[in-house]
Amino acid sequence: MGYKVVVAGATGNVGREMLNILAEREFPADEVVALASRRSLGTEVSYGDKTLKTKDIEGFDFTGYDIALFAIGSEPTKKYAPIAASQGCVVIDNSSLYRYDPQVPLIVPEVNPDAIEGYTKKNIIANPNCSTAQLVVALKPLHDRAKIKRVVVATYQAVSGAGKDAMDELWNQTKGTFVPGQEVAPSKFTKEIAFNVIPHIDVFLDDGSTKEEWKMTAETKKILDPKIKLTATCVRVPVFVGHSEAVNIEFEEFLDEDEARDILREAPGVLVVDKRENGGYVTPKEVVGEYATYISRIRQDSTIENGINLWCVSDNLRKGAALNAVQIAELLGRRCLKKG
Template sequence: MGYRIAVVGATGNVGREMLNILAEREFPVKEIAALASRRSLGTEVSFGDKTLTTLDLDTFDFSGWDMALFAIGSDATKKYAPIAAKAGCVVIDNSSLYRYEHDIPLIVPEVNPDAIYDYKNRNIIANPNCSTAQMVVALKPLHDRARIKRVVVSTYQSVSGSGKEAMDELWNQTKGMYVPGQEVAPSVYPKQIAFNVIPHIDVFLEDGSTKEEWKMVVETKKIVDPMIKVTATCVRVPVFVGHSESINIEFEDFLDEDEAREILREAPGILVVDKREPGGYTTPVECVGDYATFISRIRQDSTIENGLNLWCVSDNLRKGAALNTVQIAELLGRKVLKKG
């Protein structure tokens, strides 16, 4: 028994991480295929102690395959995901293409697992934006207790969220700062990212917000509760991996910080590190490679009647992308396909 799994975009950062996590979590794989575009054809990628050679996505037959984990961006997904879905292979897509379509489930397994059954609508499941994924893991158990009215979030997002070229740009700009004449001009980002922060992720919208901020609003409503009001400011910071968020929450009912801390300690997918002393919190460097969403700095907000502040950190390549995708695959297998 086991599943036939295709990883689409297996040579990219997220695709490689999907393969790593499938192996780490001992996902019941009967057969696995690493798919890539023709320019990456024949590239070798690791899957546990095995080495896989990438196959041509353009000619791959998805018939008879159980799941396809997509990590290739919206344009390519728009072409290939319907082909896989029509062939009977369930698509779990990491791009933003399908997140906002009413008949496609948008899932974070710790938050809305029952949405998995809606995959039958189009044989496609969407994975949320990286910044949304970690935030809703923290919000859901608190919302169940005291009902969230409003969330104000500021994000501090690593460059890996923009891909390998962005990571290279940060590295090269940092080196260039110390070598006269070797400064590196911005290419991926509109301004220098080394030793700087950029309050601009994705395109600007008419109301002055960016699309990344809009995503956090819309996705939180779809995953947790459409009545929650969300306002976000999303910022790119000179960190290679790991997104951080400062979250202010206003509740309908009073929730004491100590009770909130205990609720979060018991919640799935969360690790609370909250000591009121130097170093008694989690930073992006410390979350890299970990499955958990880390919560720190839990404290009452005295400026409103029912408010809390907290600090949220997670590996964006894992919980924000590859890990959540694999968790969706596990959920699909456990609740629906049942071949494992």
């Protein structure tokens, strides 16, 4: 006996990936319903070899459904998630709305699976920010071995993290660069993204950091360890899919780079590609459509007593969003919603 699953926001980048991954991983679903806003009503979306027509989320009755994967943004989630939860359907939310709520578990299954038991407080589980998800997958096995004191991370984040309109803007600006008179002014971003990098994601806070940088700090502490100090600089780059991160880690005790490499090779959800030769590392273009978080450029940081540097790359629409949500659903099924 399988589960009855709802995907809310099924016509967006992340919603479509959720449907793809549910099918790819053969999630045990007896029924899958695709929901969207009224303006997208009837839009066809793919689910494996099936085609689903979207239904209107407004007024949808979640009663009898087991799991709802939400990819609709914070404002609609604020309205619809409590409705679904009150009707007995467990919500796995991809927005930032519930991530910092102490009564809502924030889950990366490879990192803090036991926290899922807390879902019963609100019948809601939060999915972390895309840049955080891949980072903590890399940090967790190293933290277990040598205890992390501080992390300094610079991100190189793909435009797909800002949605389909952002991807279109990069595409149109790139074309416009080579066609006189067809230049495209920035709309989704604060400056032109084509052939450029923008050190600004989300709004600025009083201390000069951006909310994206604050999210990485707050979420890493909640998921992994509140004692870890983390500082981030988040940058948007002209890449369609795939977030990259340059990570500097300071440990409480010495960790040799070879041992770090061996630990990461055995870690769940991680693949190490680390050869000290031309092309012996992974780039975002190579990870599109992949499940794993890829680690390269592992090396000692000689400027501090117990330091390691590494390069971390993942498909942000997958591990950073849709895949992690489906993995949470799988974990929920194994531990809490057993059927049959």
